Amino acid sequence: MLKNDVIQSFENHHDKRIKKYLNLFLALVISSSIYTAYIIRYTNTSNKITQYSSGISYETYNYGLSKCEEIKRIKPDNNHIQSRTSNPRFVPGTKDILLKNARILDGIGQDFLGDVLLKNGIISEITNYDEKKNDINVNDDTVVIDLKKKFVTPGLIDMHSHAGVSSWPYLKGTDDVNEETDPLTPFVRAKDALNPSDPAIRIISSGGVTTSLIIPGSGNLMGGEGYVIKMRNVSTLSVDDMGINYGINPSEEKEWRWLKMACGENPKKVYRFQNRIPTTRLGEGWLFRKKFQEVRTLFRKQNDWCDSASKLSSNNNVQLDSPFPEDLQYDSLMALFRGDAKLNIHCYETHDLEAIIRHSLEFNFTISALHHALDAYRIPDVIKRANSQITIATFSDNWGYKKEAFQASTRSPKILADAGIPVALKSDHPVTNAQHLAFEAAKAHHYGLDEKLSIASITSVPARALGLNHRIGQITIGYDADLVVWDSHPLSLGATPLEVYIDGIPQFDTPNSVLSGKSKGSKRSSAQNEPIKNKVKRKERIASSVIINNIGKIFVNKDTIIEPKNSSVKDENISIIIKDGLVECIGNCVISNHNPPEVIDLNGGYVLPGMIAVGGSLGLIEIGQEPSTTDGFVPIINYPDSEDQVIKAIDGLKFGGKHLEAAYKAGVLCSITSPLSFGVINGISVAFRTGSYTVLDEEPIIESETALHVQIGVSFKNAYIPSVSSQIGLLRRTLLRAVFKPTTRNIYSKVAKGLVPLAVHTDNKDEIASLIKLKQQISNHGGDLRLIIIGGTEAHLIAEQLSKNNVSVVLSPSRPVPNLWTAKNVLIGSPITNTTGIEILVKHKVKVAIGVHNSAWTRNLVWDAGWAVTNSNGLLDEKDAVALISWNLEEIFNLNRKKLNKQGLSKGNIANFVAYDGNPFDLNTKVRLVAGGGRKDILIDPIQD
Template identity: 60%
Template sequence: MLYDIHSVPDKYKFAQHSVGISKESYRDGVNKCNMIKRVRPDNKFIRTSNPRFVPGTKTVILKNGKILNEKGEFILGNITLKNGLIHDIGSNLIDEEDAIIIDVKEKYITPGLVDMHSHTGVGAWPSLRATNDVNEKTDPIRPYVRTQDAINPSDLGIRIIASGGVTTSLVLPGSSNLMGGEGFVIKMRPVNTLSVDDMGIYANIDPEKERAWRWLKMACGENPKRNYGAIGRIPSTRLGEAWLFRKLFAEARALKRKQDDWCEAAEKLSGDDQLNSYFPEEFRLESLVALLRGDARLNVHCYEAYDIEAIIRHSLEFNFNITAFHHALDAYRITEIIKKRVKNNITIATFSDNWGYKKEAFQASTKSPKILADAHIPVALKSDHPVINSQTLIFEASKANYYGLDEHLSLAAVTSVPAKALGLDHRIGKISKGYDADVVVWDSHPLALGAAPLEVYIDGIPQFNTSSSVLGNETSKQIPSNNINAFIPKSNFTRKPFKSRLTSSVVLKNVGKIYVDKNNIIDITSSTQGDISVIVKDGIVECIGINCTEPDHISSYEVIDLNGGYVLPGFISVATSLGLAEIKSESSTTDGTVTPVSNPNNAEGLIYAIDGLKLGGKHLEAAYKAGVFTAVTAPLSSKGVFVGISMAFETGASSVLDYDPEPIVKEHVALHAQIGTKFKYTTIPTVSGQIALIRKTLIMNLRKDNIFGRAANGYIPFVVETHNKDEIASLIRLKIQVRENGGNLNLVILGGIEAHIHAAELARHNIPVILIPLRPVPSSWSAQHALTGAPITNTTGISILHANKVMVGIGVKESGLERNLIWEAGWAAINSKGGISEKDSLGFISWNLEEILGLNSRNRRLMKGNIANFVAYDGNPFDMSTRVKVVAGGGKNKILIDPQQD
């Protein structure tokens, strides 16, 4: 019997037309009711098989490894990988004829890393318009699109990411929309079928036994309102964002109630009776209803405190859980709001030190992970790949540890914490019996600078076929130094908290090594007797070396025991916007973007960066506290060929009118240009046109006394940004052509991802390279020959250039990351297999750049009678448990003790 909608109580009335429906349609509705009311598996069963297991995979026994256990401790033992699972952990070895037994000789073994915020596959490498599927930017509300339908299993990034030890990634839509869609979790193991479904974490599972979660992505704050406000659509403000959120959640809640009412009405019927209306559905709201029913996990891109609170407010109004706030660089400021106003434990999936690139990221703190952890809020570290190359995810944990998060929590932030937030902590994120056989064997402690996987197992399958002889090699990677052994991390909680303070007079005692410059090194190992000391009085160096006498009135000095630490010259930052932009996305905080000069006769139209210099900003302060004393900055440009003339200045200065010392190191450093596809614009729409313009301009001005002529004759360096091997080859030819016309072009390559291909020719023609980034990836069509490092490539671009005697420097890709320059230099040395020495690597960020760019820093050297200019560490700076103790640069009375990064 059909029940007309009018014959049931009002609470069961629906908007659908009162027409008869088929029995099949009614049964389909009842089945959906049953699915709604079903008991979900709790995933607490003992796993005896991995549904992703590939038949024929041999059992692997990793013997004598330092295994990260569930308590976060490294214990010596064996681990057996069998049937795609961690079969056993302990001292016993199973007796299996075909088992592969590898003695890893106390190498560190961790679970596979878990990246809970990635765009790999939907933003595939090399980046092309045809394969960019990150955002469906046609409407701010797109909760129903799915990354599963767009992941490219042939993305070059997948293997590169796996080479960093990442075995699982949550691939999310981007943050252009308020409701961006549904994410998909994949294992970073390519499959022969080229099937995205087969890469999925839930491939082949039994849904009656294992609960399969869904993952939604939403965003708030700057991105959605910028994207849609710019075209006159809502949201253009946070007011509009909140309205759209509430509108859609209200619609989803109403639909959920209709479904529940329909199911309740159907349940009251018996026999052949049925309702005469269809089960209420609206496909565009289906994923939101799943969230309200607790079947989906919500991940929200949110930075600012008030944005985070607004989303929490929506969750309380509409009764849904938030799984994680992503990025959330303000979360450390509102721990009580996050803890007290929500019923579930929200994870903060954040960066360790990425900051300052927009207003939302401007008030970030390096102490954030520790503050959150101290408040018992789970902290995950993620990449936002390709914002940060997910291959380097372990380095995010290393930096978090450096800034105060303890070793156990730093490792958990890239393993067990994100696994739990994804609802997958029953199978990944830990080394435990019955878990997926996703493990990483590291060449050194995973939190050590430069740590890299020797082998990565996913579902028990080795991804890089590393030979047993390499895995069992007894030589552990070491910091390249004569007096520092292999790195063993120290707990940051054993360190006394220090307070930053200024002084003008200081005594550094028990110094281990001083690098005055590349030709002058004072080393304790070469001293016959006595300690190495540095004495500075009223900002002037009084003594340096082993014959320093303790000064009179020692109580008026700040005395620092370096415990064998290092004293280095200040570092140089090249190619960021330091001094010209504080928040690059906010035009009111920048000098502005230059108008391209495309007329060879218009040298007067070039912009000089020195005229726009602003001092005293947060970016400069962060760089200064890390020992980056000199910045070389060109005018800001996004298109065109000729950029303008760069400047060099002291980061610690407060005004261009400071005269102690003069803050301007060099007013006019180099003429800058840029070539490549991303710099095309209407006037010069081709790369060939860009190179032709440079050739014509330089040769036409050879006999003229203008900036073009000075560059053509080598009186000022000509710095050209490019990555592509063919463009670099064309520039080498260009230098030859200028020489044939009587010039002497002092060409410098900036960027240079593919420069290693022409290393011999670059050396032959005396062309230096300033590498940016140091650790490249094939992210663009013009950089497909990037060398990504072990275990994929057995060498790196910088190693090849250095071995061919090319003068090399290291630059910085983004402002805010200048403070990591010392670690970039250390990575280059540590991963060079002995080809790059400690001294060589320090030159990449100091004296090499001085030589390349013609900066005379003699008056800034650590020499008797000079104003103090150095950075001092309490150990080897390549050891990530070492801290900056003293920075002295920027003036007589500006010696900062125990500088603290914000």
């Protein structure tokens, strides 16, 4: 009623009593209006209050109240969950399993001998023999296995994987890793794309990985929501059933969510091609802050709505006139702001890491983990400025592929750990094969990370970063029954699971006789268990002369190995004397006491000939994604009629780069590098010494025309040569023309005559078979093709034909994966297959060697060879391992023997070898000395950056 109407009514009444009541009514109306205006003005100007509102329904209002209750509800503290007696993922009918006499590495620093009972999908009981040795009571159906002191760890946890959203083999139809239509897609979910039939899931679990965080890729600033899964296939093929949160009670256990974001080069690169923001870090910073501000605004609106609603809760007839403010596209980010989501951010460089921490402080959210973060070791103090403890989820030694990965250090995990920052090692599968996650930890330990922290980096540390350390990541009563039984110490070279238990279920049905059988053992020296801090700190230095004493074994060449005849005779000393860069004596040397050079005691260590790298880009590429640091890619040759069209790698060599230095310090003293190409014909490779400074050095080049390199396969199809059949047809026409019209100058004639090898990069068995047929055809017309297969993923399928036709194989990578449709027939090895491709090739007497698939890992060649031997079921020995990376390659590529014989391990030669302080196939062994590789000086105690 309007005020004027009330006054008019008052004037029309003459009765004093009526006037009195009208006066009282007027006061009530005015007071009520003032009160309502006060509530609206001072409670929340954006939320209207109404009685029996027509603005929103009672149901909508109640929904808003329920959202407020959800916000206010105190979430369970997973760190204080009482011991669990069952696992909701337990499969009825699964038998209890008692692992007896196990060497338990529990993931949180304990190492003891004991028993573990797996029951109802959890770790039900543990006996530590150091404390007591009481038998665990079991029922008649319990499977009892005596492990005979084999190592047992928690199931490994990979907190950065794209398995299931980037499936093997790679196909466009299964590529769901990135929604790159917009730089800000926090609302998409990996859960909605995950392929539970990805063959990688079983392969990864065979390496002991039982839990993985599957996240979108790094093309977007905000890539979306991740999903944590157990790495076991479920009978329902249900993605929900694979989830770590399956069956939990949210009122008792917090149901975490996981977000993925990225900064730095990747988003810039993606959206620069689209000509839209962000094309710079400037744009990245703005978009981050803009989106965070939008979320913060919504966050405050929700809080204001709930505050207003709570003040009206006592009056059932009064409600707000607007619905609870929410927007599905902000749902995951709102979970972050409310502390219900763990944020994982892909960032590398110091300023990128600092920028995202700055954003978190400005908008008051927490960061769970910085991923990759290869620069983190340079700014530990900046990382500690964050409002919560951040885990660094990083690589052990993957580096150099782009600028932000170029200043990485192998010592990064140790530096960070020493600074009190948690370190997790992860795979970024399929960037690295998550099957070998334990190898990441082993390499980090090799470079200085404490053994217990190395184990924790793939178990308890990622569990804590994911908010799941109350149920996985350690061997503790009440935790999920996720365990791995290893054939050797998990940080030893080639360590392989014998059995993997997920939720108490054995994944590979390994016979108990194998689990109870003899352990493979491990080449871990006594120094392996020596605390890192107590080890001798050596300083890198150079010398021109040196005496190497107490050598355990010298691999001179394939015909000569020198070692003490009786290792128990202390006075028998095998030595090498190098004077002014030349080998003066080898074997039982008489050491003069007159002005002797520095003496290096190898303490039984090995000496190997300089290793040879094949298949990488050493000398031509420094930073792969920076064209100014590469030689560039040669033009595609469609009609190879002229010698002038063929490019020689020797003309583009750049010496002294970081990749070459890392290879040299690891004892890789020769590289065979071919020109870079997207086409069929790469060009002519060069064999050169990795330690050289320029081509003007004294004999830096071993062979200027090492081989003609060709690429065959789906990866090399282009607009000019669009099919594999046309690739092989081009090669056939070129070589047959060279046979029928030979010239002494033409490289193709030299190849057809066998004067220069033909190195073909290919993986598929049918393509390899076609090449064998081409070799036969060339032979039938008087030629002699010396065919080398580089890659060879499926070569084992035609091993007999390769042997009969004298075709060599350089396996690259040495542990292949089924990443291509045309190369999916891979023998993964134990515990999935009983043999590997390299074993089959060796059994058929194929000349085999190991190549380099990633230039960053050239320094790991000796480990690749050792891995092959360790897992060859006794077929290969140490001599075979050395052959795979040295003299086999010399023979395969027919390197100039005269030049090679001037350097090596013979008296009078220029020294060209690498010496270790132990067995090089033990990951604890370090390089003590590098001689040769194009340098006159000897490098002592080299340090890998």
